[in-house]
Amino acid sequence: xxxxxxxxxxxxxxxxxQRAFFSVLTAVALSAFAIVFxxxxxxxxxIDGQVARNQFLKNEIQILDLRxxxxxxxxxxxxxxxxxxxxxxxxxxxxxxxxxxxxEIAKIVPNGIYLTRLEKQDNxxxxxxxxxxxxxxxxxxxEIERSDLFDDAVxxxxxxxxxxxxxxxxxxxxxxxxxxxxxxxxxxxxxx
Numbered sequence: 001x002x003x004x005x006x007x008x009x010x011x012x013x014x015x016x017x018q019r020a021f022f023s024v025l026t027a028v029a030l031s032a033f034a035i036v037f038x039x040x041x042x043x044x045x046x047i048d049g050q051v052a053r054n055q056f057l058k059n060e061i062q063i064l065d066l067r068x069x070x071x072x073x074x075x076x077x078x079x080x081x082x083x084x085x086x087x088x089x090x091x092x093x094x095x096x097x098x099x100x101x102x103x104e105i106a107k108i109v110p111n112g113i114y115l116t117r118l119e120k121q122d123n124x125x126x127x128x129x130x131x132x133x134x135x136x137x138x139x140x141x142x143e144i145e146r147s148d149l150f151d152d153a154v155x156x157x158x159x160x161x162x163x164x165x166x167x168x169x170x171x172x173x174x175x176x177x178x179x180x181x182x183x184x185x186x187x188x189x190x191x192x
Contacts, residue, residue: 097177100149101125108143108150112136114168125150125175130168134158137171144175152176 101120109115112132119126131137137155144153153175160169 101177104147104149108140108147110136110139110143113140120177123177125177127173127175129171129173131158131171132167134169137173141173149178150175151178 101118105115105118113129113136114131115127115129117126117128119128137158141153141155144150153173156172156174158169158171
């Protein structure tokens with residue numbers, strides 16, 4: 001006799017195929033999810049590492065900025081100290097200026113010139129006197145220009161007074177003293 005299967009075998013085969021398809025589909029979805037999760041974790045770790053490196057660099061930059069600010073303040077203090085030491089050195093050099101000026105005046109004043117008044121104002125010296133001739137004054141100006149202490153001799157006036165003496169003429173001269181500092185500027189620098 002012929003064997004006839006009356007059971008719904010096609011439906012069961014179809015259900016088995018569907019179960020296999022869904023299990024493969026689930027396995028593919030789970031593996032895709034796992035791959036996406038792993039890729040996401042990998043890039044998240046790289047992003048976190050870069051953020052940590054950036055934060056480290058920011059912290060180091062802040063430390064270096066503080067050091068730069070300290071260096072700038074130290075450089076300013078160094079400049080201020082250099083200014084002060086230069087002022088002290090100039091004061092030290094100009095300490096004996098009075099005796100040096102008188103000694104140099106004795107060297108540069110030729111015969112025939114008579115000084116009546118010496119007046120010091122800041123770093124200049126006003127000289128008033130009498131001269132027997134203009135040649136003596138010219139010689140004195142040449143000596144001043146050769147001097148190590150004096151500079152920029154300016155003859156302000158030569159006047160002859162006929163009533164007193166025909167031989168002597170009055171003169172006024174201004175001379176700059178080299179290397180002498182202005183005490184007013186020293187006080188203003190020291191106070192700042």
